[in-house]
Amino acid sequence: MKKDIILCGVGGDGIVSVAKIISDAALNVGLNVKQSEIHGMSQRGGSVFSHLRLSDKPIFSDVIPEGKADIILSSEPMEALRYLPFLAKEGWIITNSAPFVNINNYPDIEKVMAELKKIKNCLAFDANEIAKTVKARSNMVLLGAAAPHLEIEFAELENAIRHIFGRKGEEVVNSNIAAIKAGRDAK
Amino acid sequence: MQKLLLLGDEAIAQAFIDAGGSAINSYPGTPSTQITEYVIKSKEAKEKGVIANWCANEKTALEASIGVAYAGKRAMTCMKHVGLNVCGDPFMNAAIIGTKGVIIVVADDPSMFSSQDEQDSRFYGHWAMIPMLEPSSQQEAYDMVFSGYEISEKLGTPVLLRIPTRLAHSRAGVVRKEARQQNALSSPSDPSSYVLLPANAKRLYRNLIDKQADFTKASEEMGYNKYIDGADKKLGIITTGIAYNYLMENFPTGVCPHPVVKVAQYPLPYNMINKLYDECDEILVLEDGQPFVEELVKGFLGKGKRVFGRLDETIRRDGELNAEKVAKALGFKAEQGDPVPAVVTNRPPALCQGCPHIDSYEAVNAVMAKYEHGKVFGDIGCYTLGFNMGAIDTTVCMGASITMAKGASEVGVFPSLAVIGDGTFGHSGITGLMDCVNEKANVVVMILDNDITAMTGGQPSSAHCKIAEICKGVGVEPEHIRTIVPIKKNHEEFVKILEEEVAYNGVSVIIPRRTCLVELKKHLNDKK
Numbered sequence: 001m002k003k004d005i006i007l008c009g010v011g012g013d014g015i016v017s018v019a020k021i022i023s024d025a026a027l028n029v030g031l032n033v034k035q036s037e038i039h040g041m042s043q044r045g046g047s048v049f050s051h052l053r054l055s056d057k058p059i060f061s062d063v064i065p066e067g068k069a070d071i072i073l074s075s076e077p078m079e080a081l082r083y084l085p086f087l088a089k090e091g092w093i094i095t096n097s098a099p100f101v102n103i104n105n106y107p108d109i110e111k112v113m114a115e116l117k118k119i120k121n122c123l124a125f126d127a128n129e130i131a132k133t134v135k136a137r138s139n140m141v142l143l144g145a146a147a148p149h150l151e152i153e154f155a156e157l158e159n160a161i162r163h164i165f166g167r168k169g170e171e172v173v174n175s176n177i178a179a180i181k182a183g184r185d186a187k
Numbered sequence: 188m189q190k191l192l193l194l195g196d197e198a199i200a201q202a203f204i205d206a207g208g209s210a211i212n213s214y215p216g217t218p219s220t221q222i223t224e225y226v227i228k229s230k231e232a233k234e235k236g237v238i239a240n241w242c243a244n245e246k247t248a249l250e251a252s253i254g255v256a257y258a259g260k261r262a263m264t265c266m267k268h269v270g271l272n273v274c275g276d277p278f279m280n281a282a283i284i285g286t287k288g289v290i291i292v293v294a295d296d297p298s299m300f301s302s303q304d305e306q307d308s309r310f311y312g313h314w315a316m317i318p319m320l321e322p323s324s325q326q327e328a329y330d331m332v333f334s335g336y337e338i339s340e341k342l343g344t345p346v347l348l349r350i351p352t353r354l355a356h357s358r359a360g361v362v363r364k365e366a367r368q369q370n371a372l373s374s375p376s377d378p379s380s381y382v383l384l385p386a387n388a389k390r391l392y393r394n395l396i397d398k399q400a401d402f403t404k405a406s407e408e409m410g411y412n413k414y415i416d417g418a419d420k421k422l423g424i425i426t427t428g429i430a431y432n433y434l435m436e437n438f439p440t441g442v443c444p445h446p447v448v449k450v451a452q453y454p455l456p457y458n459m460i461n462k463l464y465d466e467c468d469e470i471l472v473l474e475d476g477q478p479f480v481e482e483l484v485k486g487f488l489g490k491g492k493r494v495f496g497r498l499d500e501t502i503r504r505d506g507e508l509n510a511e512k513v514a515k516a517l518g519f520k521a522e523q524g525d526p527v528p529a530v531v532t533n534r535p536p537a538l539c540q541g542c543p544h545i546d547s548y549e550a551v552n553a554v555m556a557k558y559e560h561g562k563v564f565g566d567i568g569c570y571t572l573g574f575n576m577g578a579i580d581t582t583v584c585m586g587a588s589i590t591m592a593k594g595a596s597e598v599g600v601f602p603s604l605a606v607i608g609d610g611t612f613g614h615s616g617i618t619g620l621m622d623c624v625n626e627k628a629n630v631v632v633m634i635l636d637n638d639i640t641a642m643t644g645g646q647p648s649s650a651h652c653k654i655a656e657i658c659k660g661v662g663v664e665p666e667h668i669r670t671i672v673p674i675k676k677n678h679e680e681f682v683k684i685l686e687e688e689v690a691y692n693g694v695s696v697i698i699p700r701r702t703c704l705v706e707l708k709k710h711l712n713d714k715k
Contacts, residue, residue, distance in 0.1 A: 036357035046536035067522035
C-alpha cells in the first residue's frame with residue numbers, strides 16, 4: 001500500500017491539521033508516515049502545501065516527486081491546479097470549489113473550474129457550504145471527502161480526531177467528526 | 188518504547204529532554220523554532236526542571252549554553268543558519284575551549300523558503316574544526332542528540348547538529364529511548380581552559396588540532412557513516428544527510444546498484460571515501476545544501492578521477508535537492524505530471540488583513556511621497572512584506588535598518604528612515620541606536636511594536652513593554668520618542684508625527700504599538 005498526497009491551500013486554512021489527522025491514523029494502523037510542511041514567511045496568506053506520504057514499505061524522500069501523487073487535496077480550486085505537475089496519471093484531485101480571493105489578480109473562477117473539469121479524476125464541491133451546516137471548518141469536510149481514497153478505515157480517522165482534538169472537549173470532537181462524515185457523503 | 192509522530196525539530200527537542208538536557212537557550216528562526224518551542228511547552232521538561240528560554244539573540248543564547256556547560260550540565264542552543272553568523276564569536280571560541288556537553292543545532296534553509304540566503308552551516312563547523320552530525324531521518328535526528336552529547340563529553344568539544352528545512356519541518360514516527368538523568372553540577376577539570384588569554388588559547392588551539400584524529404576516528408567507527416556496497420562500480424556515490432533519501436527514492440526496490448558512502452557524521456570518514464575512490468570510476472556527490480563535501484573531495488586542482496555534482500552544475504548549484512534532480516544526475520528519465528495551467532496566478536505571502544504594519548506603512552508612504560531622495564531602510568520580520576507596498580527600500584540582516592539609515596544619513600540621504608520590529612530591535616537594534624545617538628545622526632527610527640515576535644509564530648519579544656525606556660536609556664531625547672496606535676482613524680496624526688520627526692535634525696524614535704492580529708486571535712481562543 002502506498003499513498004502520496006499533496007495537501008494544499010492558503011496559509012491559515014487548516015491544511016496542516018488535516019495532514020496531522022491522516023498521519024496520526026496511519027501511524028496507528030502501523031503504516032510508515034512522512035509529512036512535510038511549510039512554516040514561516042511563506043505561510044502568511046500565501047500558497048501553502050504539505051506533502052504526506054503513507055506506505056507499508058520504508059519511505060525515503062520527505063517530499064513527493066513530480067508525477068507521483070495519488071491525491072491532491074485542496075482547500076481552494078486554483079491552489080489545486082498549482083500542484084498539477086505532482087499528480088500521477090491516475091491520481092485524484094479533491095478540492096473545495098469555493099475560491100479564496102486575497103489577491104487582486106485572481107483569475108475568472110469559471111476558467112479555473114474549466115481547467116479542473118479537464119482532470120480525469122476530480123471531485124470539486126463547495127466545502128464551505130457543507131461546513132456551515134455542521135458548524136465546523138471546511139478543512140475537515142475535505143478530509144471526509146478524501147477518506148474513501150485513503151485506504152484507511154473511516155473509524156481510524158475518527159479515532160485520530162478524538163486523539164488530536166480530545167483536549168479541546170467533546171463538542172469540538174463531535175463537530176469535527178460530523179464534518180468528516182458530511183464530507184464523505186459529499187458529491 | 189513509545190513511538191511518537193514528530194517533526195524533525197520536535198524529535199531533537201524530545202531527545203534533548205530524554206538525553207538529560209538541563210537548559211535550552213535559543214533565538215527563534217525558521218526552520219529551527221519548533222525545537223525550543225516544544226521544550227518550552229513540554230510538561231515532562233517542566234517536571235524535570237529543564238530550563239527553556241527564548242533569548243535576546245543567538246549570541247546571548249549560545250553564551251548562556253557555554254555557561255550551562257561550564258557548570259557541567261548538558262546544554263542546547265538552536266537557530267536558523269543566519270543566526271550562526273550572529274553567534275560566530277562564541278561558536279568559534281567554544282570550539283577552542285573544547286566545551287563539553289553543548290549541542291548547537293542549526294537549521295539551514297536550502298531554497299530559501301523563509302530566509303535571505305542559502306548558507307550551509309557545515310562550512311562553519313569545518314572552520315571551527317568540530318564534529319558535526321547531519322541526520323537523514325527524524326529517528327536519526329533523535330538518536331544523534333544522545334550520540335552528540337556522548338561525543339561532546341567524551342572528546343571535549345561542542346557538536347554542531349545540522350538539519351535542512353525538509354527534515355526540520357517533516358513529521359515521521361520516532362521511537363524514544365530510555366530517559367537519562369541530568370548531569371550533576373560540576374566544575375571543568377581544567378579551569379584555565381575557560382580563560383582564553385593568548386597563553387591558554389595557544390595551548391588549547393593545539394589541543395583542538397590534536398583532537399582532529401579522534402574526531403575522524405569517531406566518524407569512522409560510530410556507525411552513522413556507512414559504506415553500502417553495490418555491483419556497478421562505474422559510479423560511486425557520496426550522499427550527506429537527507430540526500431540519501433533522494434537517491435534511494437529513485438530505486439523503489441530499496442537497492443542502489445552503485446556503491447554508496449552515506450555520510451551523516453563529520454569529519455568525513457576518510458577510510459570509506461578512499462575506498463569508494465579506489466573502487467569506482469567516477470564519484471557523484473549529493474548534498475542538500477552548498478557543495479561542501481564535493482569541494483573537499485574534489486580539491487581545486489581537478490586532478491584524478493572525475494568528482495561531480497553541484498560544482499559543475501550537473502545538479503543546479505542553488506535550491507534544495509530532490510529526487511528529480513538526483514534522477515537527472517543519474518541519467519534517469521524523471522516522470523512528469525501535467526504542467527501548471529496558465530490560468531493559475533501567484534499568491535505571494537502578504538501582511539494579514541488588518542495588520543498594524545499596514546497602517547504604519549501607509550503613514551510612511553504618505554510622508555515619503557513628498558521627498559524625492561528619501562530612503563526607508565527595512566529589517567527582518569513580517570514587516571519585510573512592506574516591500575510589496577513599496578514602503579521599504581532595503582532588507583539585509585537583523586538590525587541593519589537602523590545602522591544602514593545612520594550610515595546613509597551621514598553621507599547625505601534625507602530623510603533617512605529605519606523600520607524595525609520590536610523583536611528585531613531587541614535582537615540587534617539597540618547597539619545601532621546607540622551609534623545613532625553618539626553621532627547625533629539625522630534619522631527617524633520606527634519601531635513597530637506588535638507585542639510579539641510574529642513571523643516565527645508568536646514568541647515573546649525581549650524588549651517587550653520597555654522599548655521607550657530602552658530608547659531613553661540609550662540616550663534618545665524623551666521629546667523625540669513618540670508613540671501612536673497604528674489604526675485607520677489615527678492616520679492623519681501618524682503622518683503629522685512622522686513629518687515633525689523628519690523635520691527634527693537628530694535621532695527620533697516613533698513607536699507604533701498595536702498587538703499582532705494572529706496573536707490576538709490566539710489569546711481570544713485560549714480564553715474560550
